[in-house]
Amino acid sequence: MKLLRAAPIIRFLIPKLHQTMSRSLSTGVFQNSQPLNYRAGGRVQPVDSVGQEQAYEPSTGRVIATFACSGEKEVNEAIQSAKTAFKIWRQKSGMERSRVLLEAARIIRERSEELATMETINNGKSIFEARVDIEISWQTLEYYAGLAGSMAGQHVQLPGGSFGYTRREPLGVCVGIGAWNYPFQIACWKSGPALACGNAMVYKPSPFTPITVVLLAEIFTEAGAPPGLFNVVQGAAATGEFLCKHAEVAKISFTGSVPTGSKIMEMASKGIKPVTLELGGKSPLIIFSDSNFDNAVNGALMANFLTQGQVCCNGTRVFVQRDILQKFTEEVVKKVAKIKIGDPLLEDTRMGPLINRPQLEKVLAFVKGAKEQGVKVLIGGEPYVPADPKLKSGYFMSPCVLGECRDDMTCVKEEIFGPVMSILPFDTEEEVLERANNTTYGLAAGVFSRDIQRAHRVAAGLQAGMCFINNYNVSPVELPFGGYKKSGFGRENGQVAIEYYSQLKTVCVEMGNVESVF
């Protein structure tokens, strides 16, 4: 059982366990030729537009898709398409919805190599990681398929034979707005519970990663979803705003940065629409000297370098108890030096390029600023040019570890969203807890210790929605995920996500006569 849950990570760490499948695509060849909008059960060109965007293959810098950003009319078309499907879908029993989700999960599993390849081409993460993302994605749909059949209300007996009952009802047309770091997985984290509860969805991926979400839309249709149940519009902020302001949208679920989250909440407030916000973080990872040393080192790597460090829940502030600081730092640096950077579609690559040039420049500027503030760059933090000539225009950098950091430095306070780990020494539990919590964010946190009482005590004291003990960045779909403080609110995954995609109706039934007071 334990092994099953840990399967993605084990595969990640022990590559040979995964069967290499033949792949028709290699880096530097994919070119999108199909429409990227999806509504009423098919790919369409948008009926109007607000500008144009280009999507890149980050490992080569090539443009792989040029597309129109959906305008107000197209957004409305997608919402009307969702409304049509909602009328059919809301009438289905939980078991009927479950079957569609299970079939979608099966198709994703069957096509996982193709989906992982496309995710790698458009996002830049290594094929190894993309496979894990796809695995988490179908597991999400399976999990919510499992819950769909058992969603139920409550029956309450009242005096005189009267009674009441509650019905768990869908919200209607839900909007999902996604980030570029986990394009397919984020779409599954949102659509899984949304559809299980009987809603329809209009989804807007990040304009940097428009490709794989449309494949998900096709998969839902193939799995038997009514046309319009899951629609895709493409574009950036303007398209997102049309969605958030639309009167017929019942709920918005957003993953992205804090400033955008704040704007979305503001727009949603005008229509009294509920929102789920999965925002950024600057999460602490606390390593006590009594930890299992190798696990702690591996935990710090998992907390910082997945998806080139572009992960909202990354544990980028690594607090290390002073007596093991030197040994820990040396071991981390030794392991970081071995991370294989390069073509993300190659089996042995563990780090691909960042998402785009501005992101690369932003991250390198953080490292430069950190140096100016007095940190010691222990390794990396430089642009990286792979030997393969086709990768010379890719957005690569070497993974970076910063030593001699202080809590007041910019690199320790701000979300970098790149492969940069800051190491900070500490002495006592009380001190480290206070420093760990001294941030406006609260998405995740981690603690490594062999002292179980201390580990649980520290986890209880950490102001973060997702706390890991003796591991980091595993994400079983069964467990709720979401933030405290400015990292957002609402939860994805776990049973609780149902609460965020449904509403409760109370029906009060009188079995006697109406006793009027008039």
Ligand SMILES: NC(=O)C1=CN([C@@H]2O[C@H](COP(=O)(O)OP(=O)(O)OC[C@H]3O[C@@H](n4cnc5c(N)ncnc54)[C@H](O)[C@@H]3O)[C@@H](O)[C@H]2O)C=CC1
């Ligand atoms: N917490 C997380 O998982 C993520 C955090 N970030 C952080 O945000 C920084 C900027 O990345 P972006 O992709 O620009 O993030 P963003 O927050 O601007 O974009 C996320 C999504 O929101 C959409 N969007 C942007 N403005 C909008 C608006 N006014 N109304 C509705 N939708 C809107 C975007 O098109 C995208 O689909 C990154 O460097 C990183 O620091 C980015 C992506 C994910």
Ligand SMILES: C[N+](C)(C)CCCC(=O)O
């Ligand atoms: C899968 N995991 C835990 C590494 C990251 C998921 C959160 C995100 O969208 O950044």
